[in-house]
Amino acid sequence: MAHDDEPSALAYTARRVARHVRWARTEGIRRLVEEDRLDPVERIGTALAKRRWRRRHGVPPGTALPVYLVGLQRSGTNMLVRGLDTAPQFEVRNENDAQLFHRFQLRPDDRLVETVHRSRHAYVLVKPLCETHRVDQLLALPGLAPGRALWSWRDVDDRARSEVAKFGDANLSALRAIADGTIGGRWQGQRLDAATTELIRELDPVRMDPYTAAALFWWVRNALFFRLALHERDDVLLCSYDALVADPEGQTRRLCAFLDFPYQPRLCAHITRRAPQRRPLAIDPRVRTLCDELTARLDAAATRPAPRVEKMVRD
Incomplete structure (x- = not known):
């Protein structure tokens, strides 16, 4: 918006x-x-497969299941999208979709409801990363079938490196704006409680380097998973990027069980199996302590079995 x-x-x-x-x-x-996803051959092939599926198996409008892929930027969400997009049952609405997004932020909710409602796919996968703080509200939108949410997270150091490589000091600028009260209506400052805002001020973003800021922003956004009590819900699945690359098939089967969707090898064929390599950055020790504590909580939550959800038929 x-x-x-x-x-x-x-x-x-x-x-x-x-x-x-x-x-x-x-x-x-x-x-x-x-x-x-700039390869035209891949994009055209995917579009044709989805068109064929709609003709043969398309579901009635109003019955598609919305699936919200949320989390922090540079946390492996594109890897999940690429895999699920290979399944023609999924209509994918990435954050560069001009119909549903404006500058990577969702347009008004009624546009989202309309888009999902008219779909003839079994699932509509939406990636509103800038609205991660609203995922509980999105799951409760009237007029839609009860949806599901996937919260993707990644090792703080790897994510910070990737963030700074692509976005420079964007997280640092956001934290400074939160601290001095000029963040306004921008998504980075939404649904922050007073304690979080005060903590950001105490850590003094003016003196931070971009990597420490990226790590602190990782903490701010991923802490919402627990502050919004999403870990207690059966319609939200925590997905670890590091677990996915270490065991693509096992983690993809876990995701499919959550969505009540049959596992297919092509969903993770693009993922190269590799062991996580921890390469800690030299960041502010106070921020490191915060991130280590949250990592332990996320690790524990991400290893739980996929929540049991109501059985659905998704051919």
Whole structure:
């Protein structure tokens, strides 16, 4: 949803171009193409498969199951989207979908309800990362079938490296705006309690380096998982990026069980199995303590069996 403090169209476009140039330089053109799904052959093939499925198996409008993929940027959400998009039962609405998003933020809720309601796919996968703090509200939107949410999280150090490589000091700028009260209606400052805001001020973002800020922002956003009591809900699944790359098949089967969707090897065929490599950054020790404590809580929650949900038929 747009806010009055948004940058102009020209400034926004210039920022995106600069971000893509920096990302291409640091990670390579191939990674950029894969990240943003720019391969036309892959996209056309996926679109045709989905069209065939709608003709043969399309569900009646109003019966699609909304699935919200949330979490913090640079936490492996694109990896999940790429896998689920291979299944024609899924209509995918990524955050660059202009019909549903404006500058990576959801348009008004009635647009979301309308989009899901008219779908003839069994599932509509929506990735509103900037609305992660609203996931409990999205799951309760009137007019939609009871949905599901996937909360993706990643090792704080790896996520901080990836964040700074692609977005520079964006997290640092957001924390400074939260601390000095100029964050306004921007998503980074939404649903923060007084204790979190005061803690950010005490840690003094003005003196932070971008990596410490990225780690602190990781803590701020992922702590919402527990503060919103999502760990107590059966319609939310915590998904660990590190667990997924360590055991693609096992974690994908866990996700499929949660969605009541038959496991297919193609859902994780794009993931290269690898053991997590912990490479701690030199960040503020106070922030490190916060992140270590939250990591332990997330690890414990992510190893629980997938919640048992009401049985659905999703051919």
